[in-house]
Amino acid sequence: MNILVVGRGGREHSIVMNLAQCNTANQLYAAPGNGGIAKMATCVEISEMDIDRLVEFAKENTIDLTIVGPENPLLAGIANRFQEENLTIFAPTKEAALLEGSKRFAKSFMQKYDIPTAEHASFTDADDAKKYIEVKGAPIVIKADGLAAGKGVVVAETKQEANETVDDMLVNKAFADAGATIVIEECLIGKEFSLMAFVHENNVYPMIPARDHKRAYDDDQGPNTGGMGAYAPVPDISQETLDYTVDKILQKTAEGLLNEGRPFTGILYAGLIMTDNGPKVIEFNTRFGDPETQVVLPLLTNNLLQVFQDVMNGINPALEWEGKCCAGVVVAAKGYPASYEKGIPLSGLKPYGDEFVVHAGTRQADSGFVSDGGRVLLVGAKGSTLSRAVEDSYKCLDTLALSDEFFYRRDIGKK
Ligand code: AMP
Ligand code: GLY
Numbered sequence: 001m002n003i004l005v006v007g008r009g010g011r012e013h014s015i016v017m018n019l020a021q022c023n024t025a026n027q028l029y030a031a032p033g034n035g036g037i038a039k040m041a042t043c044v045e046i047s048e049m050d051i052d053r054l055v056e057f058a059k060e061n062t063i064d065l066t067i068v069g070p071e072n073p074l075l076a077g078i079a080n081r082f083q084e085e086n087l088t089i090f091a092p093t094k095e096a097a098l099l100e101g102s103k104r105f106a107k108s109f110m111q112k113y114d115i116p117t118a119e120h121a122s123f124t125d126a127d128d129a130k131k132y133i134e135v136k137g138a139p140i141v142i143k144a145d146g147l148a149a150g151k152g153v154v155v156a157e158t159k160q161e162a163n164e165t166v167d168d169m170l171v172n173k174a175f176a177d178a179g180a181t182i183v184i185e186e187c188l189i190g191k192e193f194s195l196m197a198f199v200h201e202n203n204v205y206p207m208i209p210a211r212d213h214k215r216a217y218d219d220d221q222g223p224n225t226g227g228m229g230a231y232a233p234v235p236d237i238s239q240e241t242l243d244y245t246v247d248k249i250l251q252k253t254a255e256g257l258l259n260e261g262r263p264f265t266g267i268l269y270a271g272l273i274m275t276d277n278g279p280k281v282i283e284f285n286t287r288f289g290d291p292e293t294q295v296v297l298p299l300l301t302n303n304l305l306q307v308f309q310d311v312m313n314g315i316n317p318a319l320e321w322e323g324k325c326c327a328g329v330v331v332a333a334k335g336y337p338a339s340y341e342k343g344i345p346l347s348g349l350k351p352y353g354d355e356f357v358v359h360a361g362t363r364q365a366d367s368g369f370v371s372d373g374g375r376v377l378l379v380g381a382k383g384s385t386l387s388r389a390v391e392d393s394y395k396c397l398d399t400l401a402l403s404d405e406f407f408y409r410r411d412i413g414k415k
Contacts, residue, residue, distance in 0.1 A: 007069025036359025146178030328380030
């Protein structure tokens with residue numbers, strides 16, 4: 001089979017690694033890919049947002065299956081276009097991906113289908129928003145409606161901070177159109193976890209849960225990032241909670257979307273907080289999480305290609321998981337998530353070979369690998385216990401002898 005993976009991050013490298021193990025006869029392509037992906041797939045220089053050229057490439061190279069990593073092409077309608085051209089793609093249409101693309105849509109959808117989430121209201125007018133904040137008090141959470149690369153959420157500790165955030169988004173247009181509408185919601189208290197599932201229409205096949213570490217620095221300090229490390233599964237989340245999450249959240253969501261005329265095919269991701277009243281949704285993503293994917297897929301024992309095919313054909317893929325734990329630590333360029341340099345040599349990096357060095361922002365230069373993004377690598381390990389997996393991840397990091405142009409958190413999985 002000819003398979004195309006769209007994207008360029010650690011998540012896509014992880015998907016490619018897994019597919020590469022499935023059957024060596026398959027021809028793997030990535031657009032645009034990265035330095036690590038290039039070692040196991042043919043990378044083609046087409047941006048993930050250039051849907052016309054992706055369609056053209058898929059036709060010319062008789063691509064049998066396309067997998068999409070990031071959210072932007074989903075909302076730009078990549079699945080719609082591929083389907084119109086009779087190309088097989090495991091990804092939601094833009095109508096279904098609106099669950100990630102609009103927080104207002106997601107919140108009213110959850111309200112309609114009685115899916116547990118924080119109490120909320122949506123606003124386009126700053127004065128109305130501030131009146132609501134005055135009544136509700138702080139802490140309170142302000143979210144830009146549209147895609148904001150993980151930066152559109154502020155957990156305001158005081159009413160003043162909340163009001164300033166409202167002004168930032170609605171008056172100063174900090175997120176342009178993505179912040180023209182805002183959602184203000186109740187601040188939930190509890191531990192976070194993520195649960196992803198393979199979904200086709202009303203069939204939902206859950207993966208194991210994972211926990212991301214969103215803040216840039218140790219002890220959850222510093223700005224929110226795309227994710228600085230993760231582990232799976234999550235020992236403090238019980239099977240009962242997982243069953244509840246699958247039934248009352250993922251299954252209901254898939255059925256609700258079908259009912260709304262927005263049938264979902266792809267990966268449904270629920271970001272959750274375990275409150276005293278059970279798990280509640282803080283966000284939906286309509287794709288594989290990054291970095292969760294890098295610690296979940298290594299524990300999947302099924303053939304991933306077969307899973308995609310089964311799910312799309314309405315067959316239960318009978319997912320099976322290695323009874324181990326997996327941890328991963330993200331290596332980022334100094335300055336990330338604000339401005340950072342690219343092109344820094346990864347001189348300590350051995351040629352690709354260790355299955356737990358996942359490339360995110362890297363590029364192969366004449367001199368060897370160099371950095372090409374904010375999040376550069378994810379270094380991870382599997383172990384019989386979480387602490388073992390964490391320990392081995394850090395040991396592996398030590399052997400890489402990274403320069404001080406890079407940083408990583410030292411407390412992944414240690415809380
Ligand atoms: P998101 O980009 O929606 O995942 O939000 C980023 C982070 O903000 C989450 O990982 C949470 O830590 C926090 N957050 C979002 N919504 C809430 C909420 N309703 N209550 C408390 N924390 C929240
Ligand atoms: N790790 C959170 C995300 O993928 O959005």
